[in-house]
Amino acid sequence: MVTLEDVARHAGVSLATASRVLNGSTRQVGASLRARVEQAAQQLGYRTNVAAQTLARGASNVVGLVVHDLTDPYFAALADGAMRVAEDQGLMVMVATTHRDPEREIAYVATLNAQRVRAVLLAGSRIANPGVTRRLREELDRYRATGGRIACVGQDLLGADTVAPGNAEGAAELARALAGLGHRRFAVLAGPPWLITAQDRVSGFTGALAELGLPAPQLVHGTFDRDGGYGAAAEVTDATCVFAVNDVMAVGALASFRDRGIRVPEDVSVAGFDDIATLRDLVPSLTTVRLPLSDMGARALELALDPSEEAREPRVERVSGEVVLRGSTRGLTPEG
Amino acid sequence: MVTLEDVARHAGVSLATASRVLNGSTRQVGASLRARVEQAAQQLGYRTNVAAQTLARGASNVVGLVVHDLTDPYFAALADGAMRVAEDQGLMVMVATTHRDPEREIAYVATLNAQRVRAVLLAGSRIANPGVTRRLREELDRYRATGGRIACVGQDLLGADTVAPGNAEGAAELARALAGLGHRRFAVLAGPPWLITAQDRVSGFTGALAELGLPAPQLVHGTFDRDGGYGAAAEVTDATCVFAVNDVMAVGALASFRDRGIRVPEDVSVAGFDDIATLRDLVPSLTTVRLPLSDMGARALELALDPSEEAREPRVERVSGEVVLRGSTRGLTPEG
DNA sequence: GACCTCCTGGAAAACGATTGCCAATCTTGC
């Protein structure tokens, strides 16, 4: 293992000079020594020991990203955006997946704190569990107390900079659009009752229906993934339009209807939420609410890294979804 | 920032004892001291400084994962598998995306080397560029020379442990299955000419056709993603069956045909490769070759971590794909 | 020519852990 000292000796300079040449410094080093050091490093195949560097500098070049599930395209898109800005800033990204276990989320924050990462990004819905949320906040406070920066994508529940998708507003907008198509009897595939993202989408949707004087939709709970949508769709009775609180669940719902010979959109309309890129080529194409996921991930990391953060109120940036009507929903004649 | 020394002082013990209590050691510590130390750590909110630990131990708890594109479900699935075993082993995963730029892949290996990660996983196709491959191997050798472990998912071209999908074999099997359905005139959406994964799938496919005495398929190159499939499909002339070298391209091809009023599978059959989970609910459902992606990622990390690796020939584990015939391909009558 | 400043190079003290070695205490068998 070749160390900086080896390089320095080989180049006939001091450790300090070698360090200044190889790992950025404000100090200048004369051209001839600089060349000698660089050549020595090259010849010896020197690679900075980042652990030592981190220790000495007291700051690492790593950011942490905590997601629920990387195979969910929602999180993959967020991660992609965050990694884009990380690369621009010369940072590496440590990714942790909780598989929707909030305990693991807390544990990972502790681990990332131990790693002294520059920033932690928490992506994905909070859950309605005060105890867990409190313990998570404690862990985050501990991290913050030592200079750690935090940003979330999702609900503004952690007292940190947040990129907050307009879940309720988007769902409400969607409800109005669907009502505009003539639908009156709705069902909502609502996901797990404790997932706040799901809650918000449900309440935005039902709230807008109520405002329009329409009957409350049938609520069917289930998991937040494809199979949850598939299962919940089977319990829908008597609706002309089904809103799945995310696209992946909508895909499950489509499959369920197809398997049972129910045609979409002729017999029932289906809408989702997120506008997952991989699913844009579905047939029928999915009516949904578009979220700029990659940009949201990128923005969250920017917020976390922005040094103007000192001793200020947490910033919350709302990003609004855009309703995209596509083939999975159809207009109803008034008597339809 | 609370350090181990703070904890030791607060507990009235030496640094050594505190270290032994808090960060695993072979040495035992008496129950009463142990309790005192644990309580002090708890009260002070101590978190190990991993950088210092890594420096002192000379080994880190991080593995590196280099992928082409995390939003590609292929890589997301591999990453998920790898992260599963990482979690089992108490390791963190540093993920880097090259966005298909081989120079960046080399740079990331250097960076991960600097991080002294335990192992590096290189996922994704190698490219047919001897110069780049040579420089990558040099960088890998440098890493290996200092005890780094390496594994790849893809071609066995780097002299490292490899999980090698049977691209050629799978494609050949697929060709035989499609020929068995009665198809004679094929087109292949071949991806980029320099991508070895694409090459292998193309050559496996065309090789099998040749063995069957069938005419050579039309080859259309393009990018390895959805848009590449979409564009390439437009150039297909006179084929009853189109093989896209991966599922995501196949989705693009389906979209292209649909946009042009060409029915799948009635007018043309379409097949892909990989069996991406997110795409299983497509209509028509995609005939493809299933690869156990998550397990492959997991296995690759296991290989890299397996200590029996000492001074041995690199291991190559072949994993074979399984042809899955679905609705996007149909049988032809002999005169069809 | 003296004095001051600016620039560059090096010696050495951190940074926060781990661990080899030594010493003290405790068991245990006789």
Next chain:
DNA sequence: GCAAGATTGGCAATCGTTTTCCAGGAGGTC
């Protein structure tokens, strides 16, 4: 009651950098 062995605690060296401080030389000004 004692020696041998097993445990347990602590001192201090070590890991590979960064960075502060100091010194010497170059260049500029009066």
